[in-house]
Amino acid sequence: MVLGIMAEVIAKIGFGRKVKGYILAIIAILILWWVGASLYSSPALPSPLVVVASFFSDLPLLAPHMLVSACRVIYSILLALSFAIPIGLISYKERVDSLVAPFIYLLYPIPHIVLLPMIILLFGIGDASKIFLISMIVFFQILVTARDAARNVSDYYILSLKSLGANEFDVFKHVIFPATLPKILTAMRISIGTAIAVLFFAESFATSSGLGYFILDSWSRADYNSLYAGIISMALLGFLLYLFVEFLEKRFCRWV
Amino acid sequence: MIEARRISMVYPDGTEALREVSFRVGKGEICSIIGPSGCGKSTLLFIFSGLLKPTAGEVFIDGERVNSPRKDVSLILQDYGLFPWKNVRDNIAVGMRVQGFSEEVISETVSKLIKKIGLEGFEKAYPKQLSGGMRQRVAFARALALKPSIMLMDEPFSSLDALSREKMQDFLIQIWKETFTTIILVTHNIEEAVLLGRKIIVLSDRPGTVKEIVENDGAARSKYRYEEEYFEKCREVRRLVGLKDYG
Numbered sequence: 001m002v003l004g005i006m007a008e009v010i011a012k013i014g015f016g017r018k019v020k021g022y023i024l025a026i027i028a029i030l031i032l033w034w035v036g037a038s039l040y041s042s043p044a045l046p047s048p049l050v051v052v053a054s055f056f057s058d059l060p061l062l063a064p065h066m067l068v069s070a071c072r073v074i075y076s077i078l079l080a081l082s083f084a085i086p087i088g089l090i091s092y093k094e095r096v097d098s099l100v101a102p103f104i105y106l107l108y109p110i111p112h113i114v115l116l117p118m119i120i121l122l123f124g125i126g127d128a129s130k131i132f133l134i135s136m137i138v139f140f141q142i143l144v145t146a147r148d149a150a151r152n153v154s155d156y157y158i159l160s161l162k163s164l165g166a167n168e169f170d171v172f173k174h175v176i177f178p179a180t181l182p183k184i185l186t187a188m189r190i191s192i193g194t195a196i197a198v199l200f201f202a203e204s205f206a207t208s209s210g211l212g213y214f215i216l217d218s219w220s221r222a223d224y225n226s227l228y229a230g231i232i233s234m235a236l237l238g239f240l241l242y243l244f245v246e247f248l249e250k251r252f253c254r255w256v
Numbered sequence: 257m258i259e260a261r262r263i264s265m266v267y268p269d270g271t272e273a274l275r276e277v278s279f280r281v282g283k284g285e286i287c288s289i290i291g292p293s294g295c296g297k298s299t300l301l302f303i304f305s306g307l308l309k310p311t312a313g314e315v316f317i318d319g320e321r322v323n324s325p326r327k328d329v330s331l332i333l334q335d336y337g338l339f340p341w342k343n344v345r346d347n348i349a350v351g352m353r354v355q356g357f358s359e360e361v362i363s364e365t366v367s368k369l370i371k372k373i374g375l376e377g378f379e380k381a382y383p384k385q386l387s388g389g390m391r392q393r394v395a396f397a398r399a400l401a402l403k404p405s406i407m408l409m410d411e412p413f414s415s416l417d418a419l420s421r422e423k424m425q426d427f428l429i430q431i432w433k434e435t436f437t438t439i440i441l442v443t444h445n446i447e448e449a450v451l452l453g454r455k456i457i458v459l460s461d462r463p464g465t466v467k468e469i470v471e472n473d474g475a476a477r478s479k480y481r482y483e484e485e486y487f488e489k490c491r492e493v494r495r496l497v498g499l500k501d502y503g
Contacts (some may be wrong), residue, residue, distance in 0.1 A: 162336030
């Protein structure tokens with residue numbers, strides 16, 4: 001199924017040109033890395049060939065960690081979306097916004113990552129606290145974007161729909177949500193990067209699974225090849241999520 | 257029948273848009289409302305559609321007071337009010353969806369309308385991929401899908417070039433002849449007001465008041481364009497609107 005989606009993504013985004021671009025970029029990065037590794041010549045910066053080889057030989061070991069990390073990130077993003085989108089979008093109503101906006105302004109600027117001790121005290125050291133931490137940070141990123149986007153939807157479209165006899169729910173379904181979807185997807189793209197960064201942080205303690213654990217564990221064992229294989233896996237995870245959002249965009253925002 | 261009784265509208269910022277506007281439009285009549293820009297023409301349509309409450313006065317449709325959008329009234333906004341995120345089919349269907357028609361009925365009605373407006377093959381196109389005239393026709397189809405007894409149109413043809421404009425005027429006349437829908441159309445174009453409106457309501461400068469109501473029985477026929485009576489009426493309306501007559 002994953003392959004099917006990827007094939008569709010690649011077909012949708014214009015196979016030839018885009019894929020050529022990606023391949024060129026990968027080659028350029030590998031060459032730069034290779035040059036850096038040969039100049040530096042230290043086991044702390046192995047050559048890309050060695051790392052790619054160890055990525056494939058570590059794959060049976062890496063795969064379960066990758067799966068765990070992927071689940072954590074995806075759950076977190078879904079959890080964040082399921083709260084941020086409704087709250088953000090309903091803020092198109094002035095009355096709701098006057099309630100929501102003060103909370104956003106007060107709570108958004110806090111560096112949420114410092115709440116980690118509190119979250120662990122409340123949710124324990126299991127997956128719940130990791131997911132909560134990631135989704136809280138992503139929640140605000142998406143909420144702020146969704147709210148701004150909803151408030152910028154022109155009254156013209158709302159009136160146009162209301163003149164057809166629409167109620168508030170219809171306005172939401174036919175105007176506010178589709179009009180703001182491109183902005184929400186952009187916010188999602190940004191939050192994927194954030195989510196993975198926070199994931200690494202969240203997996204750096206009190207766990208024995210996930211890519212963050214794998215990377216730190218390899219580091220402590222001075223197994224640099226595995227360390228880099230773990231880093232590549234994390235990058236790959238982000239890239240796949242990006243592709244998925246791109247797919248959603250091509251599928252649902254064709255009008256843009 | 258639509259009846260406006262002494263409608264006045266003052267916006268919260270103090271702008272007085274309309275003052276004591278009263279007139280009647282009979283069932284199945286086409287009525288044009290003309291006046292200088294900013295005279296409250298669009299405001300008047302919004303009040304008729306029930307989207308806006310006048311500060312004083314009342315609107316009655318078939319004897320019922322209007323205070324919220326009615327199912328039998330369609331409003332076509334300036335620049336058509338189409339949703340850029342919906343394709344032609346979904347734009348036409350949206351009114352019916354909102355009013356809870358079954359998907360089966362919607363699908364059938366929409367297909368018929370697409371055929372009627374000659375946009376077969378464009379079902380999946382988005383508004384930005386269409387020409388002005390095509391968008392206008394989609395907006396008509398969306399309004400017609402609800403089989404309204406009254407259609408309100410705000411400057412329906414103002415952003416079209418002269419040729420498409422004439423075609424769309426003929427299209428509107430054809431629709432009117434088939435359905436005998438009551439149509440109120442706001443325009444700032446004198447020729448258009450005279451060609452289409454069997455009754456022409458001339459509004460004054462802001463705040464809009466009814467300056468004159470011109471009966472124009474020959475209107476709403478595409479041949480009217482070439483007739484002496486049409487030119488006569490155009491001159492009359494031009495004079496009433498306050499433009500000098502060089503004729």
